[in-house]
Amino acid sequence: MQGLLMPSIKREQLHRHFGKWFRNVLMKAEIMDYRYPVKGMAVWLPYGFKIRRNMLQTLRNLLDSTGHNEVLFPLLIPETSLAKESEHMKNFEGQVFWITRGGLTPLDVKLALRPTSETVIAPMLRLWIRSHADLPLKMYQIVNVFRYETRATRPLIRMREVDNFKEAHTIHATKREAEAQVQEAIGIYKRFFDTVGIPYKITKRPEWDKFPGAEYSIAFDQVLPDGRTLQNGTVHMLGQNFAKAFNVTYETEKGEQEYVWQTCYGISGRPIVGMLAAHGDDNGAVLPPSLAPIQVVIIPIPYKGMETQINEACGALASDLRKVSVTVEFDQRGDLTPGAKYFYWELRGVPIRLEIGPRDLKENKVIVVRRDTMEKQACKIDEATKMVKETLDIMMEDMRQRTWQWMNEHVHRVSSLDEARRLLKRRAGILEVLWCGNAECGHKLNQDLDVDVLGTPEDLKEKVKGTCVVCAKKAEGILRLAVGY
Numbered sequence: 001m002q003g004l005l006m007p008s009i010k011r012e013q014l015h016r017h018f019g020k021w022f023r024n025v026l027m028k029a030e031i032m033d034y035r036y037p038v039k040g041m042a043v044w045l046p047y048g049f050k051i052r053r054n055m056l057q058t059l060r061n062l063l064d065s066t067g068h069n070e071v072l073f074p075l076l077i078p079e080t081s082l083a084k085e086s087e088h089m090k091n092f093e094g095q096v097f098w099i100t101r102g103g104l105t106p107l108d109v110k111l112a113l114r115p116t117s118e119t120v121i122a123p124m125l126r127l128w129i130r131s132h133a134d135l136p137l138k139m140y141q142i143v144n145v146f147r148y149e150t151r152a153t154r155p156l157i158r159m160r161e162v163d164n165f166k167e168a169h170t171i172h173a174t175k176r177e178a179e180a181q182v183q184e185a186i187g188i189y190k191r192f193f194d195t196v197g198i199p200y201k202i203t204k205r206p207e208w209d210k211f212p213g214a215e216y217s218i219a220f221d222q223v224l225p226d227g228r229t230l231q232n233g234t235v236h237m238l239g240q241n242f243a244k245a246f247n248v249t250y251e252t253e254k255g256e257q258e259y260v261w262q263t264c265y266g267i268s269g270r271p272i273v274g275m276l277a278a279h280g281d282d283n284g285a286v287l288p289p290s291l292a293p294i295q296v297v298i299i300p301i302p303y304k305g306m307e308t309q310i311n312e313a314c315g316a317l318a319s320d321l322r323k324v325s326v327t328v329e330f331d332q333r334g335d336l337t338p339g340a341k342y343f344y345w346e347l348r349g350v351p352i353r354l355e356i357g358p359r360d361l362k363e364n365k366v367i368v369v370r371r372d373t374m375e376k377q378a379c380k381i382d383e384a385t386k387m388v389k390e391t392l393d394i395m396m397e398d399m400r401q402r403t404w405q406w407m408n409e410h411v412h413r414v415s416s417l418d419e420a421r422r423l424l425k426r427r428a429g430i431l432e433v434l435w436c437g438n439a440e441c442g443h444k445l446n447q448d449l450d451v452d453v454l455g456t457p458e459d460l461k462e463k464v465k466g467t468c469v470v471c472a473k474k475a476e477g478i479l480r481l482a483v484g485y
């Protein structure tokens with residue numbers, strides 16, 4: 001794959017040209033090749049695949065440790081199932097890839113490639129659930145889903161084949177338990193985003209923008225460097241809508257039949273965008289140590305007559321680091337200068353670079369370079385493992401703090417439409433306005449400001465005082481607005 005990546009790479013500016021920067025990094029850092037001949041579908045490259053796997057494993061661990069069981073349902077949905085819940089069908093019908101033939105034979109019942117899996121799971125719940133003793137059921141699957149998106153497709157952000165879709169589905173006896181599950185899911189996602197160093201605002205989507213078939217939807221949004229927001233994941237309260245459509249009931253302790261209550265929550269590959277955007281710089285990716293496939297790269301600085309000694313010192317250091325579970329790459333490529341190697345690994349965002357040259361070796365030293373700040377420090381070779389471990393921890397914490405600070409600086413409370421317009425013009429991020437609670441005023445904001453209505457804060461407990469920014473009636477709460485992806 002060498003042809004893709006070497007060496008005359010034009011650097012792109014993260015903040016001025018985020019879109020270009022992002023595509024450049026995806027390709028040049030060997031994360032994803034988006035040139036596949038079907039729109040909205042892409043190829044994971046080796047380095048990207050490792051990042052993807054680490055991210056996926058992080059979430060899998062969180063779900064496993066909170067009582068979710070991993071399962072795998074089929075890809076195809078008979079039209080009769082997809083059509084059962086009317087809101088769901090209304091919304092997804094136009095977004096579905098349909099299979100109408102098996103070979104040359106037309107199918108009696110059209111089959112949909114799953115756009116998500118509520119209607120895949122529901123018919124099975126009917127078979128599995130008898131009584132309250134069978135509940136709760138908490139499961140998840142990691143699959144590809146297909147959506148014939150009509151808005152502009154973009155790598156990872158808006159795919160038509162959404163791969164590594166991590167969807168959880170839970171079934172409960174009571175509304176209270178389902179509500180509690182929504183809260184647990186929010187907690188799990190917070191931990192997930194914290195672990196991978198992605199900041200978020202948690203917002204309840206407005207009534208008119210909830211997941212089709214849900215009672216309400218809660219989303220995690222992040223401000224990207226271009227001021228637009230990215231929805232990195234959502235948690236939905238499904239209520240009894242699907243249970244009623246599919247007639248999924250259970251017998252209560254009193255012997256009565258009741259419909260079950262459901263929740264679902266999902267995260268796609270989008271957080272990889274979020275992670276790259278949150279930490280990257282003009283030199284490329286900066287990966288958080290928690291996700292980096294390679295945490296440390298060791299680069300020998302060759303010197304005539306000392307090659308063997310330098311390589312031996314580097315090799316010994318690599319094996320010491322591996323012993324303490326640090327992932328290391330010892331870059332021994334003979335055809336590249338140290339400078340070319342720096343460039344190569346910087347682009348890929350490897351958190352720490354270690355260099356050993358002739359003078360360092362004489363002084364028993366190693367040079368430690370942090371990717372996030374590019375700070376250089378010398379350290380004794382026999383203290384290097386300790387230093388690396390500590391630096392990885394410090395970096396993780398620093399990166400998390402910087403990105404949260406940046407995000408918080410891009411959330412603005414505004415009190416007039418003029419102010420909102422001004423801020424939107426300079427792509428300032430998320431705006432918070434006072435709102436009367438009426439959908440009409442929400443739609444008006446959407447139209448007049450050409451902005452998306454994210455919804456009402458779930459992460460703020462604040463009694464508001466004042467008037468609606470649109471109609472000047474008494475405000476009932478805050479509404480968040482942003483230009484979304």
Ligand code: 5CA
Pocket residue numbers: 115116117118147149156157158159160162166167168211231232233234236264265266267268269270
């Ligand atoms: N069944 C529910 C929970 S799994 C569901 O499908 N929810 S969703 O439609 O909101 O999708 C979950 C998350 O997937 C979204 O929050 C968004 O971050 C991501 N997502 C949705 N559509 C796409 C797409 N076309 N490409 C990439 N990511 C997507």
Ligand code: ZN
Pocket residue numbers: 435436437438441468469470471472473
């Ligand atoms: Zn109003």
